[in-house]
Amino acid sequence: MPDTASRPGMLEQEAHRLRAVGDWTLPHYARLRSDVIRVHEARTIDLERLGDLDTAGAALLVDLLGPDTTREIAEASHRLTRERRAMLIAVADAMRVSLLPPPTPRTTPLTALAGLGLAVERLGRQQLTLLGFIGLTLSRLLGNLLRPWRWRFTSLVAHMQQTGLNAIPIVALLTFLVGAVVAFLGATVLRDFGATVYTVNLVAYSFLREFGVLLAAILLAGRTASAFTAQIGSMKANEELDALRAQGLDPMEMLVLPRVLAMMISLPILALIGMLSGMFGGALVCSLALDIPITQFLTILQRDIPLRHFLVGLGKAPLFAFVIAVIGCLEGMKAGASAQSVGEHTTSSVVQSIFMVILFDALAALFFLEMGW
Amino acid sequence: MTDASNAIIEVRALTNRFGDFVVHEELDLDIRRGEILGVVGGSGTGKSVLLRSIVGLKRPDGGTVRVFGEDLQRLTPAHRTRLERRFGVLFQRGALFTSLNLQENVALPLIEHVGLSRPDAERIARVKLALTGLPPSSAGLRPDALSGGMVKRAALARALALDPEVLFLDEPTAGLDPIGAAAFDRLLTTLRDALGFSVFLVTHDLDTLYSCCDRVAVIADRRVLAADTLEVVASIDDPWVRDYFHGPRGRAAADAARPRMGPSREER
Numbered sequence: 282m283p284d285t286a287s288r289p290g291m292l293e294q295e296a297h298r299l300r301a302v303g304d305w306t307l308p309h310y311a312r313l314r315s316d317v318i319r320v321h322e323a324r325t326i327d328l329e330r331l332g333d334l335d336t337a338g339a340a341l342l343v344d345l346l347g348p349d350t351t352r353e354i355a356e357a358s359h360r361l362t363r364e365r366r367a368m369l370i371a372v373a374d375a376m377r378v379s380l381l382p383p384p385t386p387r388t389t390p391l392t393a394l395a396g397l398g399l400a401v402e403r404l405g406r407q408q409l410t411l412l413g414f415i416g417l418t419l420s421r422l423l424g425n426l427l428r429p430w431r432w433r434f435t436s437l438v439a440h441m442q443q444t445g446l447n448a449i450p451i452v453a454l455l456t457f458l459v460g461a462v463v464a465f466l467g468a469t470v471l472r473d474f475g476a477t478v479y480t481v482n483l484v485a486y487s488f489l490r491e492f493g494v495l496l497a498a499i500l501l502a503g504r505t506a507s508a509f510t511a512q513i514g515s516m517k518a519n520e521e522l523d524a525l526r527a528q529g530l531d532p533m534e535m536l537v538l539p540r541v542l543a544m545m546i547s548l549p550i551l552a553l554i555g556m557l558s559g560m561f562g563g564a565l566v567c568s569l570a571l572d573i574p575i576t577q578f579l580t581i582l583q584r585d586i587p588l589r590h591f592l593v594g595l596g597k598a599p600l601f602a603f604v605i606a607v608i609g610c611l612e613g614m615k616a617g618a619s620a621q622s623v624g625e626h627t628t629s630s631v632v633q634s635i636f637m638v639i640l641f642d643a644l645a646a647l648f649f650l651e652m653g654w
Numbered sequence: 655m656t657d658a659s660n661a662i663i664e665v666r667a668l669t670n671r672f673g674d675f676v677v678h679e680e681l682d683l684d685i686r687r688g689e690i691l692g693v694v695g696g697s698g699t700g701k702s703v704l705l706r707s708i709v710g711l712k713r714p715d716g717g718t719v720r721v722f723g724e725d726l727q728r729l730t731p732a733h734r735t736r737l738e739r740r741f742g743v744l745f746q747r748g749a750l751f752t753s754l755n756l757q758e759n760v761a762l763p764l765i766e767h768v769g770l771s772r773p774d775a776e777r778i779a780r781v782k783l784a785l786t787g788l789p790p791s792s793a794g795l796r797p798d799a800l801s802g803g804m805v806k807r808a809a810l811a812r813a814l815a816l817d818p819e820v821l822f823l824d825e826p827t828a829g830l831d832p833i834g835a836a837a838f839d840r841l842l843t844t845l846r847d848a849l850g851f852s853v854f855l856v857t858h859d860l861d862t863l864y865s866c867c868d869r870v871a872v873i874a875d876r877r878v879l880a881a882d883t884l885e886v887v888a889s890i891d892d893p894w895v896r897d898y899f900h901g902p903r904g905r906a907a908a909d910a911a912r913p914r915m916g917p918s919r920e921e922r
């Protein structure tokens with residue numbers, strides 16, 4: 282390295298004679314580039330007082346002189362060191378190909394319209410794929426139902442621990458808090474009618490029919506659908522799914538069925554915990570703020586609330602569980618090899634599964650209303 | 655060490671362990687300016703761990719690593735970052751950023767460290783990609799659209815982004831077909847001659863050793879068994895070295911390289 286420490290690189294112009302001075306290196310690139318653009322084109326250059334040179338600087342020289350002239354100068358100049366000559370020639374040869382930026386697609390109203398069309402078509406296909414995957418899962422499920430020796434208990438129990446047991450604290454805490462909030466809301470509104478005691482019915486109805494299962498399902502959609510997608514997606518990126526298929530094993534049976542079944546067993550249990558915990562939150566608010574002791578809360582519960590509300594609520598849980606697990610697994614299978622793709626599909630699986638849960642809940646509410654249940 | 659002044663990286667008494675498993679014990683190694691040092695050893699002898707300890711990705715459990723005359727462990731983070739900018743690393747599987755296209759991959763360090771504008775940085779990036787022999791059309795591609803050989807080339811272009819003084823390559827030719835591997839070897843020597851960097855090359859590929867390494871370091875029994883020219887290392891009396899260099903593949907690689915290497919071993 283020359284001892285003339287870091288002189289900024291410059292392009293000097295004296296009566297049609299160009300001279301490269303100082304360090305033509307990365308730190309001075311922006312300035313040098315504007316110099317080079319100003320000169321535009323040159324046939325020859327004096328490199329006597331050139332300091333350091335790196336590939337960025339060499340690329341600028343080639344920009345200025347063109348690959349052929351650079352090569353000639355490098356070969357003819359005896360003052361350049363062997364390494365520097367080699368670098369100039371290597372860079373000049375590399376820059377013979379066109380180095381224009383790859384064309385970026387322009388957006389016109391027409392391409393925007395085409396983009397919209399593509400998005401709609403993709404949405405439609407996505408629903409078709411989902412339906413197909415649901416069918417495939419169901420057929421494998423039925424096929425395996427009568428062959429207990431192919432049930433994968435270890436995998437099933439492991440997934441039940443991850444999706445069910447480990448989710449109990451968060452589900453219990455969340456529903457407890459929502460239960461307390463609903464009780465407060467009810468008390469505030471019902472007080473005007475002198476009907477605060479109906480807070481008990483409000484809490485019980487809402488949690489048995491809707492909130493217990495809905496909150497648990499939304500939590501699992503965020504917690505477990507994303508995990509399923511990320512697990513299966515990175516397995517796919519690592520070619521593990523192909524390895525299973527190549528060994529004659531069925532990824533549906535090995536990976537998807539245990540997850541779907543674990544979810545269908547866990548979610549009803551979590552929904553039950555959610556109902557209990559939510560009503561406990563409501564009961565606590567009732568006893569502390571409304572002077573309805575817990576025993577009275579329980580008596581009203583036993584006397585006024587029919588069992589069918591509980592059954593209506595719990596009956597939705599397996600359906601939600603199935604939809605969440607299937608979407609989580611399918612998105613994982615659709616993921617590509619890049620980190621970006623796994624991320625996109627994880628997001629999509631959470632959004633889709635929460636959307637589906639709420640959609641199905643609304644449809645179920647209509648159905649039960651019409652049936653008078 | 656006679657070559658102490660010429661060594662840009664000095665590893666002294668390096669110890670690395672994972673739990674009870676000792677990978678390196680009192681390991682010494684020098685990397686000299688401008689050389690291509692091939693590092694060989696059986697699987698699990700800690701070649702990649704050695705690379706990671708030198709570039710600062712793993713903190714050694716003992717010993718020192720001096721880089722450009724300074725002890726990496728004792729530097730302030732800012733100073734250390736400045737030193738690490740003089741390294742270029744090519745990871746085993748390329749480790750290209752999958753969310754960026756190739757020219758953005760190479761331009762990232764230029765934008766972050768040098769503060770170039772995006773068009774300038776991407777222009778330099780396209781020069782680097784061309785230097786590593788990738789066609790211009792590849793600049794806009796994402797890494798998942800590339801073949802194995804192209805990934806290695808693009809990763810090399812990224813490692814060269816800041817004109818490093820030392821290049822660390824972790825099995826660059828693994829997974830390439832023989833033609834692609836030979837082309838990569840040629841590319842490496844061409845670029846080394848042109849850009850003048852030193853290379854720390856972890857490899858299993860005997861052809862690479864014969865065609866481009868100036869010196870070879872053999873890692874065995876938790877330390878460097880020998881670090882010298884290929885002829886000297888190959889003549890060491892050690893069971894692993896014998897099997898490695900004089901097994902069927904070793905002989906084939908030596909035969910293939912003989913016309914270039916002048917006087918061969920038989921004449922000594």
